[in-house]
Amino acid sequence: MRLVTLEDIRAAATAIAPHVVRTPLLSFGSDFWIKPENLQPIGAFKQRGAVNALSRIPSEARARGVVAYSSGNHAQAVAYAAKTLGMPVAIVVPSNTPQLKIDATRAHGAEVFVVGITERESRAYELVQERGATLIPPFDHPDVIAGQGTIGLEICADLPEVATVLVPVSGGGLISGIATAVKSLRPNVRVIGVEPELAGDSAASFAAGSRVHWDAHDRARTIADGLRAEPSELTWAHIREYVDDIVTVTEDEIRDAVGQIARRTRVVAEPSGAVPVAAYLNRDLPAGPAVAVVSGGNIEPKLFAELVGG
Amino acid sequence: MRLVTLEDIRAAATAIAPHVVRTPLLSFGSDFWIKPENLQPIGAFKQRGAVNALSRIPSEARARGVVAYSSGNHAQAVAYAAKTLGMPVAIVVPSNTPQLKIDATRAHGAEVFVVGITERESRAYELVQERGATLIPPFDHPDVIAGQGTIGLEICADLPEVATVLVPVSGGGLISGIATAVKSLRPNVRVIGVEPELAGDSAASFAAGSRVHWDAHDRARTIADGLRAEPSELTWAHIREYVDDIVTVTEDEIRDAVGQIARRTRVVAEPSGAVPVAAYLNRDLPAGPAVAVVSGGNIEPKLFAELVGG
Secondary structure, three states, X not given: OOOOOHHHHHXXXXXXXXXXXXXXXXXXXXXXXXXXXXXXXXXXXXHHHHHHHHHOOOHHHHOOOEEEXXXXXXXXXXXXXXXXXXXXXXXXXXXXXXXXXXHHHHHOOOEEEEEOHHHHHHHHHHHHHHHOOEEXXXXXXXXXXXXXXXXXXXXXXXXXXOOEEEEEOOOOHHHHHHHHHHXXXXXXXXXXXXXXXXXXXXXXXXXXXXXXXXXXXXXXXXXXXXXXXXXXXXXXXXXXXXXXXXXXXXXXXXXXXXXXXXXXXXXXXXXXXXHXXXXXXXXXXXXXXXXXXXXXXXXXXXXXXXXXXX | OOOOOHHHHHHHHHHHHHHOOOOOOEEEEOOEXXXXXXXXXXXXXXXXXXXXHHHOOOHHHHOOOEEEEOOOHHHHHHHHHHHHHOOOEEEEEEOOOOHHHHHHHHHOOOEEXXXXXXXXXXXXXXXXXXXXXXXOOOOOOHHHHHHHHHHHHHHHHHOXXXXXXXXXXXXXXXXXXXHHHHHHHOOOOEEEEEEEHHHOHXXXXXXXXXXXXXXXXXXXXXXXXXXXXXXXXXHHHHHHHHOOEEEEEOHHHHHHHHHHHHHHHOEOOOHHHHHHHHHHHHOOOOOOOEEEEEOEOOOOHHHHHHHHOO
């Protein structure tokens, strides 16, 4: 299997630069920073991978547009990227998607198809067939991984003395890209994945040395609703190659981290985005300067008020 | 009176670059961005002016240290700047300062003197006399103004097509610096100051064509506790020279803006920092791309939870 390379990630950085926020590192405490990807226009890192994937579609296929199926940040990311690059876009969402998210996706100019939960994938493939459109997967694609990897380049550029990088793990696209970039540039930096204990399939897989499957129903228990997917063959290959460890955090630790991030760095993190900070605050980690990637900030206002008000 | 120049601000940009966050513009909506100065380590723009002022102290005077009197962001800014540049620092605070802020100032390594409200200034001058230290005023100083002006350089660099810049007005150091930078680089951009209606002394002064004094008791009514000061002769001279208008917003508009900023840009703004966004959302402004400077994010968690939970 061909893994994404540092050169792929450098090319992605050039392609996406005009369309993403160059996020700064924000000081959380002594020798600890966050990389606030919640500050991207759609509120999550996924904009990087989506813009890169769309920018690599051959010009003759662009007019036929793109398709994605997602109820979450990936839908926004693809819709935003398509608007930015002037391509038609269709998003397939399950019928239990909050109206707010459907409206937000439409606001980016996307055509939205609401279908039963089990029909998402098949409806998306139908659209691809009918239109000759290109399907953009949320993580299982080298161009998406390369886009997310640009975060790793920026961390190494902004904090050359970094010793540890903490990254949330779900489908694994984010950590695959970041670990590839960081380990290629600085092999001695430790890249550590973080998961909710209640969706700890990747941590279990890492400990076991091969992929362990957890039931989707079990993974859905965590408040970190962006971390309920599991790695693909492609992302798992990157994780095995480049990641040093995967640790887990509890639900209470995640909730507390959302509040601490708001108070200390003045940004709004969703529970999934707060997971690596929870690990920094509660686990024994290697000494030296550390960066936690705060992957997103799309959280219901009521829940955020509850977590931040303490 | 000598006004701060574009060259002063460019020199400040070079001096402070290693010690401040290069804040990105964050998209709030169509053709509207915020400049999130709440993302500075101390949670406010004042770090820029403080670092610049300290960096310009002659080397022979550095060991004698600096003094500031303030209960707010200026105390943190000077303490942080002194720690960063390795200089001794004493901060004089009034006895009604929350313990949390005193602790935060001490955490930066500052010596803190707690005195009666009316003795702040005299105690600070005593320390200056006793130690040969340098007093760092919160806004009434060209080096402080030049430091704040670096925000204007960054806005023009990041959004060359900007048409309007909205800036909170209190003592006037922030808008003096930004207006000098922006108008020197792009004379056609409109720089508009924003104040709470309840502390609208500068708007009244601007309308009258000369400085109007409002009683401190009146200015203290607004929730925007960082905007209760009034311009000095020096900052007023910059405002008269470079600012196009000063408008006011209501308390309800300020409270609503704090929530909208959190939901749309995922950052935590204090009421004072939200004031220019309130103006954008509620006042008729010139057409074209606009940037609101969100000056700070130091807000009590309980109040923030209340404003964001809607």
